[in-house]
Amino acid sequence: MLLTDECSYGRRMSSPPGSPGDVLTLISAGSATTRSDLARVTGLARSTISQRVDALIERGLVEESDSGESTGGRPPRQLRLHTDEHSVAGVDLGATHCRVALMDLTGAVLAESEEPLHIAEGPEAVLPQVDRLVDQLLAEVGRPRAGLRSLGIGVPGPVEFATGRPNNPPIMPGWNDYPIPDYFRGPTVLVDNDVNVMALGEHRNAFAGTGHLLFVKVGTGIGCGIVTEGALHRGASGSAGDIGHIRVSGHEEAGCRCGNSACLEAVAGGAALARRLTELGFPAESGADVVRLVQSGNTQALRLVREAGRLIGEVLAGLVNFFNPEVIVIGGALSRVHEHLLAGIRETVYRRSLPLATHHLTIVPSRTGVNAAALGAGILAIEHYLSPENINRIINA
Amino acid sequence: MLLTDECSYGRRMSSPPGSPGDVLTLISAGSATTRSDLARVTGLARSTISQRVDALIERGLVEESDSGESTGGRPPRQLRLHTDEHSVAGVDLGATHCRVALMDLTGAVLAESEEPLHIAEGPEAVLPQVDRLVDQLLAEVGRPRAGLRSLGIGVPGPVEFATGRPNNPPIMPGWNDYPIPDYFRGPTVLVDNDVNVMALGEHRNAFAGTGHLLFVKVGTGIGCGIVTEGALHRGASGSAGDIGHIRVSGHEEAGCRCGNSACLEAVAGGAALARRLTELGFPAESGADVVRLVQSGNTQALRLVREAGRLIGEVLAGLVNFFNPEVIVIGGALSRVHEHLLAGIRETVYRRSLPLATHHLTIVPSRTGVNAAALGAGILAIEHYLSPENINRIINA
DNA sequence: CGGACTTTGTTCGATGATCGACGGAAGTCC
DNA sequence: GGACTTCCGTCGATCATCGAACAAAGTCCG
Missing domain, CATH: 3.30.420.40 (ATPase, nucleotide binding domain)
Known part of the structure; x- marks a missing residue:
């Protein structure tokens, strides 16, 4: 038999969206904020919706706020999450x-x-x-x-x-x-x-409509969060997104703590940049120090950050071909100097990725900041x- | 407001699995082949299940086959897809x-x-x-x-x-x-x-229980199909999986039809191998010719295939870190000499990927063959x- | 061999969820 | 201020589902 037991993948159980949980989801998402909205969206009878909403109100999950704008008749009562007790x-x-x-x-x-x-x-x-x-x-x-x-x-x-x-x-x-x-x-x-x-925070906060998003954190190390169909992709053993140890060309001399050499993190991570700046005579210990040097106008630091952007871009170019995301968000400590980092990343990605994959791709700095x-x-x-x-x-x- | 309208991602509408469609899914998947099985699995009453099944039989979607084994009582009537008319x-x-x-x-x-x-x-x-x-x-x-x-x-x-x-x-x-x-x-x-x-065929046919699978086709070009949570990942513009134009290190001289150089396909694809074999004095036009040369014991061809495996492995090593698949399946024309190709791929992937990502990873040749x-x-x-x-x-x- | 037991599947009345019609509430529009 | 519109709760009708009872079809054992 071809279609075996576990094969029910991809065919999710069907559902007329009706349960109280679904109603609450619609309210919390803002897809429907009044009872009649809910009836329209779900296709359920208005009486049924009223009953569902009553149950949610009784449990303290939903509350009515002041009436909304009238559209020529009785104004609808707005519904929203009851937040005080949760x-x-x-x-x-x-x-x-x-x-x-x-x-x-x-x-x-x-x-x-x-x-x-x-x-x-x-x-x-x-x-x-x-x-x-x-x-x-x-x-x-x-x-x-x-x-x-x-x-x-x-x-x-x-x-x-x-x-x-x-x-x-x-x-x-x-x-x-x-x-x-x-x-x-x-x-x-x-x-x-x-x-x-x-990645999840960035997606919900600033890119909620986006299907496939990559969040790249450039700090001491380099990592990546993957959002597919709006949900996190964690992989088979929960290690997905570990792009810091992908090999980059032309840096065989750079040894990495993982035991290999030429890892992205070992040449473009904040720690690596700090070390190289120290070698060049500009003492730096962490990514924060690198940022400070760049902001103070140090041209060596600026050059290194831009070069790091190119190296990150080289890795991302491959991932863009493979994963075809809609948005790449650059975050982490080094994204504070994102003009320089992004310049290098964009330059390389748009040069090395396929036109079809980059056509609708945008690469942007994080909008969420330190508490992302x-x-x-x-x-x-x-x-x-x-x-x-x-x-x-x-x-x- | 943080949780905006489109944010209903990741919160799917809930569903007690009960509709006729769900019942048919369970039957076709083999998860439940009798009425009582269905009742147990779905949690619905036996009478309800009977009614659903009747509807499916009436529509010509399900048929009863001979009775199954008795377990001490009345033997259950087996159900299966009615295939004759579809x-x-x-x-x-x-x-x-x-x-x-x-x-x-x-x-x-x-x-x-x-x-x-x-x-x-x-x-x-x-x-x-x-x-x-x-x-x-x-x-x-x-x-x-x-x-x-x-x-x-x-x-x-x-x-x-x-x-x-x-x-x-x-x-x-x-x-x-x-x-x-x-x-x-x-x-x-x-x-x-x-x-x-x-990729879909391989997953359903041979790896139905696998959550995340990559299918790599090594033929004239090199491409990849991505199965996540049992479903195909197509990406934002439908171009996901195009790994043939990911850069590999140390082959800057190899120009690719895409306009860039050092693309995986330009150094490890069937066409590239054939060209290099021709240059070495062994005329070959396509991947099939390369396979023939390998099978006839040509050591140069063998060396090139193994080296191609290493290059593909270099790219896959990065993708393993990023995507963390459970299974990688190697298919396409060149997989006919998969011993040599796989040797190179495995060698590189297991060396260059993180232990956590490779711990449960298996890399296998396609089991499905030419009509995959x-x-x-x-x-x-x-x-x-x-x-x-x-x-x-x-x-x- | 036959009765007790087990499991399967159907029938049918009871139950409960949902619907739709109705009416009251609360606004707008002229 | 009355006609109109929209919103929302109530209530009987309807429909889907359930569970008990029963028939069917086997096993098990004395």
Whole structure:
């Protein structure tokens, strides 16, 4: 038999979009903000919609706001997410910092804060700090801990998303296979790679209509988050997007911490640029120092950044041919000097990729800024909590 | 507002799998072959399932076969797709050939045939030949044209899948923007790139449980089909998978027909290998000649194929880091000498990719053979016709 | 060999979800 | 201020689904 059991891929179960969860999705997405809108969009009877909405209001998930504009008759009552009693938090765990954003279910940031820490001290030391930060933010805005529905965490290393366990993370000693969600009692905890959540945040925040997007983070290292059909692509073992160790031509001398040579990261990452600037007599330790040198007008730094852009562009040119994205977003510490970085990237991509693939391609700097990861982690949490399945579960409970 | 209208991505409408289309999907996939199975799997009442199945039988989509094994009680009546009255055809259009496979809805090949043609003569000349071949096959097995439900066509160039129009195909003069589906009256026509349908065929045929798969076709040129979450990834402009023009290091001298140099295809494609063998004094015109030389024990040809494998492996190593597939399948004309090609590919991929990405990666030769494209095109057609949405439409009509 | 038991599949009344018609509410337009 | 439009809740009718009961078709065992 050709069409075997597991082959039901690609043929999703059909569904007339009708359940309470679907209704809430439409409300939260803004696709339909009134009862009659919902009836039109879903095709359900107005009476049915009223009943669904009532259930959502009763559970405290939806609220009515003031009436909207009349179009010649009775003005419709606007519906929106009831945000007061639900909070989520997005956590951006870096090598030496932790940034937390407390958000409501619309994705609006209620409060945020950042604190230095050392992730290398291990989960037993770090996670209590995260927990405390979240509690501080909740206290700051006067919301109860019980209202925290979900927690999204971005960590600087590969993660098995389904279980929330880091998978041999190079810069997170002590975290391998540690079940991060188990530490937090109460809210559902989702853990993903930091670049993935940045990609998600950027997509939802600035490129929501885009089907296929790549988010490239150029910091100490170089990584990439992949959004396909609006969802994150994590790959077979959760390591997708690790473009920092793709080989670039003409740099065989550059050894990389991964054991190979000529890795993109080893020649165009922030650490590599800092090292080369130091060799040239301009002391620099990190990507931030490189940015500072560029901003102070150092021509060597500028040249190196532009050359790094070309090298990144060479790798991206191949990925554009392969993946055919609609948008590439450049983020990370070095994107602060994005004019120079982007110039090199664009130059190479448009020269080395196929015309068909670049025809509708745009390459832009990140619009989300320093809290992209925390925001993206929060969005991961929100979308989990507001997923139709989860809402239906809540309604039927 | 953060979560904008188009943001409903990634939150699919929820669905208790229950419609007649879903039931048929389960039957065709073999997930449930009896009424009680269906009740267990879907969670619906046995009476409801009986009603659904009756409707499907009445429409001629399902039939009962002889009873199955008893497990201590009344033996269940086996259900299966009613194949007699439905046919689909898969068409593999190449540069100089056309191969058609007539299939039933289970994917079983009823008849197939191949004929030389020149795609460069344009659609007005080629499509009548395709039509005639399909009719011949139908006559051969004694099935009426009216039973032909859907037609899948793989063409050697980029296609806008939604409309079935080729998009500036390099080797298909006269086909640009030609609406192929309009030519055929009656069956639904789906047109896709040939490598895409090969990837689909290989996935459904041999790797149905695999989530993320790459199919690499090494023939005159080099292309790649991408299967993600069981579905084809076509990219923003339908050109995804075009890896033949990714740059490889150390071959700046090799000019490519695309206008760039050092393209993978220009150094490792069948045409390039044939040219270099000719230069070495072993006349060869195509990939087939290269294969013949290798099989006859020519050491130069063998060396070149292995070296080509290394170059392909260099590109694939990057794509493995980026995409993190579970399986890479090597097909195309040159895969007939896959021992040598695979040796080079494996060697390079496992050396240049990250351990986490290669840990569960397998690289294998195609199991499907020469009619992979026709088979895959047929599967494309079948899955369209059997999609729950389409079946529900048929039932409700 | 025959009755107890098991599993399958159908029939049919009960149930519950959804619909559509109706009417009241709340605005605009002339 | 009345006609009109649109919005929204109510309520009986309708339709899909369910579950119990029953018939069918086998196994198991004394």
